[in-house]
Amino acid sequence: xxxxxxxxxxxxxxxxxxxxxxxxxxxxxxxxxxxxxxxxxxxxxxxxxxxxxxxxxxxxxxxxxxxxxxxxxxxxxxxxxxxxxxxxxxxxxxxxxxxxxxxxxxxxxxxxxxxxxxxxxxxxxxxxxxxxxxxxxxxxxxxxxxxxxxxxxxxxxxxxxxxxxxxxxxxxxxxxxxxxxxxxxxxxxxxxxxxxxxxxxxxxxx
Amino acid sequence: xxxxxxxxxxxxxxxxxxxxxxxxxxxxxxxxxxxxxxxxxxxxxxxxxxxxxxxxxxxxxxxxxxxxxxxxxxxxxxxxxxxxxxxxxxxxxxxxxxxxxxxxxxxx
Numbered sequence: 001x002x003x004x005x006x007x008x009x010x011x012x013x014x015x016x017x018x019x020x021x022x023x024x025x026x027x028x029x030x031x032x033x034x035x036x037x038x039x040x041x042x043x044x045x046x047x048x049x050x051x052x053x054x055x056x057x058x059x060x061x062x063x064x065x066x067x068x069x070x071x072x073x074x075x076x077x078x079x080x081x082x083x084x085x086x087x088x089x090x091x092x093x094x095x096x097x098x099x100x101x102x103x104x105x106x107x108x109x110x111x112x113x114x115x116x117x118x119x120x121x122x123x124x125x126x127x128x129x130x131x132x133x134x135x136x137x138x139x140x141x142x143x144x145x146x147x148x149x150x151x152x153x154x155x156x157x158x159x160x161x162x163x164x165x166x167x168x169x170x171x172x173x174x175x176x177x178x179x180x181x182x183x184x185x186x187x188x189x190x191x192x193x194x195x196x197x198x199x200x201x202x203x204x205x206x
Numbered sequence: 207x208x209x210x211x212x213x214x215x216x217x218x219x220x221x222x223x224x225x226x227x228x229x230x231x232x233x234x235x236x237x238x239x240x241x242x243x244x245x246x247x248x249x250x251x252x253x254x255x256x257x258x259x260x261x262x263x264x265x266x267x268x269x270x271x272x273x274x275x276x277x278x279x280x281x282x283x284x285x286x287x288x289x290x291x292x293x294x295x296x297x298x299x300x301x302x303x304x305x306x307x308x309x310x311x312x313x314x
Binding site for chain 2 (some may be wrong): 013016017020021024025027028031032035036039042043045046047061065068069072073075076078079080083084087089185186189190192193196197199200201204205206
């Protein structure tokens with residue numbers, strides 16, 4: 001799918017810049033949002049190192065690691081899909097985006113299982129019959145954990161909808177523009193980048 | 207279609223993931239935190255540069271992406287300055303710091 005030059009752009013390079021710039025500005029605003037949350041977690045870790053490490057140790061390392069691998073792999077599929085789109089191979093784009101959406105669902109399933117286990121262990125702040133934090137710092141960790149992973153899960157959900165919708169439209173022979181396909185890919189990669197930072201801070205600060 | 211760079215990037219990301227999990231179990235104290243954060247930045251750089259194709263973008267788009275990084279850096283600097291220059295930061299000598307959380311009780 002090659003992109004033709006259109007008015008008012010003098011050449012393809014400037015048109016491409018204009019196509020991308022809006023999305024990159026939006027993704028930058030997303031980076032600001034998650035950056036603030038991540039820095040709040042780092043500040044808490046500096047302020048309450050013992051409680052932070054102890055509560056991080058109660059996170060499910062296997063589930064967190066699996067989810068990181070799942071998101072990194074889905075990012076690869078999305079990158080291949082976007083590459084296929086610019087090479088005009090629409091079926092491959094559809095397959096890759098659909099598989100990436102499935103991996104996104106797997107991520108949410110594992111995350112949901114973690115949430116339910118934490119609920120039973122009394123680690124969900126203010127919810128459930130049991131509350132077992134041990135220290136105020138641990139409670140703050142879990143507050144931050146749910147804020148960060150919850151906000152991230154919302155973005156994963158939106159990303160799955162975008163990927164699945166895109167795959168469906170390619171399947172129905174009504175594909176989104178090449179620019180839109182590229183931007184959906186960029187969004188998914190940013191969701192991945194956010195998790196790359198959340199994973200070591202929340203799961204590996206033990 | 208050039209799939210080779212993408213697959214190599216994925217492979218590098220997986221190796222870094224294994225490294226960061228492995229580093230967590232090394233008996234090197236707080237250095238682990240530094241290693242883990244460095245690896246996180248390396249992974250993010252690989253994704254942004256090769257998966258998000260910043261490598262092939264023009265200066266305008268790169269500048270916008272760098273602006274996001276700069277703004278986050280400014281914010282990080284301010285947060286570090288804030289915590290470092292508080293009256294009784296735990297990072298320096300003197301009596302042990304009292305966390306603002308310590309005086310409160312956990313709501314059941």
